[in-house]
Amino acid sequence: MRTGSLIVLALQAASSVLGAPQATSTAVPSSDPEEALQQLQALNDAAAQQAQDAVSSNNSTVASRSSAGGACTLSNLKVRREWGTLSKQEKKAYISAVQCLMSKPANTPSELVPGAKNRFDDFVASHINQTMEIHYTANFLSWHRYFTWMYEKALQTECGYTGTQPYWNWGITAITGLENSPVFDGSDTSMSGNGAVVPNEGDVVIQTNNGLPPIVLPPGTGGGCVTSGPFQNMTVNLGPVSLSLAGGGVGTNPDGQFAYNPRCLKRDLTTKVNQMFANASAIVSNILVPRDIDTFQMQMQGVPGTGNLGIHGGGHYSMGGDPGRDFFVSPGDPAFYLHHSMIDRVWWLWQSLSPRDRTQGPTAIAGTRTFLNSPPSPNATLDDLVDLGYAGGPPLPIRDLLSTTAGPFCYIYL
Ligand SMILES: *[C@@H]1O[C@H](CO)[C@@H](O)[C@H](O)[C@H]1NC(C)=O
Ligand SMILES: *[C@@H]1O[C@H](CO)[C@@H](O)[C@H](O)[C@H]1NC(C)=O
Ligand SMILES: *[C@@H]1O[C@H](CO)[C@@H](O)[C@H](O)[C@H]1NC(C)=O
Ligand SMILES: *[C@@H]1O[C@H](CO)[C@@H](O)[C@H](O)[C@H]1NC(C)=O
Ligand SMILES: *[C@@H]1O[C@H](CO)[C@@H](O)[C@H](O)[C@H]1NC(C)=O
Numbered sequence: 539m540r541t542g543s544l545i546v547l548a549l550q551a552a553s554s555v556l557g558a559p560q561a562t563s564t565a566v567p568s569s570d571p572e573e574a575l576q577q578l579q580a581l582n583d584a585a586a587q588q589a590q591d592a593v594s595s596n597n598s599t600v601a602s603r604s605s606a607g608g609a610c611t612l613s614n615l616k617v618r619r620e621w622g623t624l625s626k627q628e629k630k631a632y633i634s635a636v637q638c639l640m641s642k643p644a645n646t647p648s649e650l651v652p653g654a655k656n657r658f659d660d661f662v663a664s665h666i667n668q669t670m671e672i673h674y675t676a677n678f679l680s681w682h683r684y685f686t687w688m689y690e691k692a693l694q695t696e697c698g699y700t701g702t703q704p705y706w707n708w709g710i711t712a713i714t715g716l717e718n719s720p721v722f723d724g725s726d727t728s729m730s731g732n733g734a735v736v737p738n739e740g741d742v743v744i745q746t747n748n749g750l751p752p753i754v755l756p757p758g759t760g761g762g763c764v765t766s767g768p769f770q771n772m773t774v775n776l777g778p779v780s781l782s783l784a785g786g787g788v789g790t791n792p793d794g795q796f797a798y799n800p801r802c803l804k805r806d807l808t809t810k811v812n813q814m815f816a817n818a819s820a821i822v823s824n825i826l827v828p829r830d831i832d833t834f835q836m837q838m839q840g841v842p843g844t845g846n847l848g849i850h851g852g853g854h855y856s857m858g859g860d861p862g863r864d865f866f867v868s869p870g871d872p873a874f875y876l877h878h879s880m881i882d883r884v885w886w887l888w889q890s891l892s893p894r895d896r897t898q899g900p901t902a903i904a905g906t907r908t909f910l911n912s913p914p915s916p917n918a919t920l921d922d923l924v925d926l927g928y929a930g931g932p933p934l935p936i937r938d939l940l941s942t943t944a945g946p947f948c949y950i951y952l
């Protein structure tokens with residue numbers, strides 16, 4: 539039975555990419571976590587096949603559309619993989635490259651951002667600087683796609699990394715628990731584990747600044763400085779800017795958002811939050827249910843007032859700690875990039891179900907240029923530039939960032 543329904547799902551996914559996107563509305567996300575994980579993989583298999591076919595036949599709807607990045611061909615098509623599927627050596631190579639980035643000098647002028655001490659911090663500073671113009675905005679997905687890609691490129695070109703940006707599938711950790719997962723188990727092939735136990739932490743209260751009730755989350759199982767794994771001794775240099783604290787309250791460095799404030803990396807792994815908001819059914823539902831980009835990106839970020847953080851907030855807040863619970867400074871935890879690679883993968887999967895209108899033209903984006911349109915701003919356009927600041931790269935129009943196999947990009951997920 540189960541195998542049969544998966545085949546039907548894969549066929550529906552495949553037929554929808556051939557021009558009948560309505561077909562997907564009949565595919566129902568399974569509420570069984572294991573089965574939903576298989577649905578996710580079936581969607582990925584279909585999307586990967588479609589992208590490979592398009593790249594090899596130069597299908598301009600899916601691949602090689604823009605001249606911005608040269609041709610994407612089967613021979614230069616890169617594959618991003620789940621952390622748990624990498625070999626020990628591959629994980630260590632990635633970790634070393636991240637540590638290398640943290641050892642290189644910053645490009646950000648210290649007069650501008652005194653707290654940007656290394657190349658890794660350039661990315662954190664750029665995210666802090668633009669936070670209110672890249673979340674709940676039309677550029678949320680494209681900005682973070684380009685940002686994650688630029689980070690991957692920095693690891694490759696500045697630190698000799700030959701692999702790709704791995705991702706963290708929250709659907710798996712919702713089942714295994716974060717502490718037991720290859721991403722967070724604290725081994726020397728993980729992204730480091732939990733923080734030291736802080737007893738009786740109290741709930742985390744996420745304040746919303748638009749008059750809506752706060753979202754209350756349970757605390758995690760750690761809370762203190764990370765005690766294991768490769769990033770055990772890492773220094774977080776920037777923030778906090780808007781850090782939701784266990785026990786309530788918000789942490790903010792009074793010296794300003796760009797001040798130098800060296801401290802340890804804290805984690806508060808919270809599998810419960812992962813399970814509530816970013817389980818496999820929630821992921822598959824986010825891919826299969828929304829029919830337009832506005833609904834898709836709102837479901838992903840959490841519709842204000844519903845108390846749901848969406849899969850985006852679910853992943854962030856399940857890491858917990860500092861800067862994991864800081865909306866501005868979150869890229870200061872190196873696991874951020876595994877999380878955002880998964881966010882990008884979910885967008886790519888959703889796009890693959892109807893690439894003609896989800897990767898080009900006016901239906902590919904929706905929204906304005908400011909956080910929940912506050913303060914009010916005009917609708918964004920496909921010509922709006924995404925500028926990563928000192929993280930690097932030329933400012934590029936949103937239209938070039940909509941496909942992973944056209945424009946400057948040439949990658950898929952497995
Ligand atoms: C290109 O791909 C799109 C989307 O998958 C499909 O609808 C279209 O038929 C393909 N065109 C060609 C020429 O293969
Ligand atoms: C696809 O486009 C590239 C670059 O324009 C070209 O070199 C290649 O021959 C094309 N492949 C096919 C199958 O048309
Ligand atoms: C922050 O954004 C402003 C306005 O775009 C820009 O002038 C400044 O260089 C940016 N600072 C950083 C650290 O990226
Ligand atoms: C962190 O520092 C401690 C104390 O200096 C040292 O024993 C440990 O090996 C370091 N860990 C890593 C991963 O560098
Ligand atoms: C899975 O996520 C959805 C959406 O957030 C939620 O409604 C559901 O309760 C979650 N399932 C479990 C078992 O927590």
Ligand SMILES: *[C@@H]1O[C@H](CO)[C@@H](O)[C@H](O)[C@H]1NC(C)=O
Pocket residue numbers: 832904905917
């Ligand atoms: C902005 O976009 C929305 C749809 O996303 C549309 O309903 C609205 O009319 C647009 N506003 C302007 C001024 O174009």
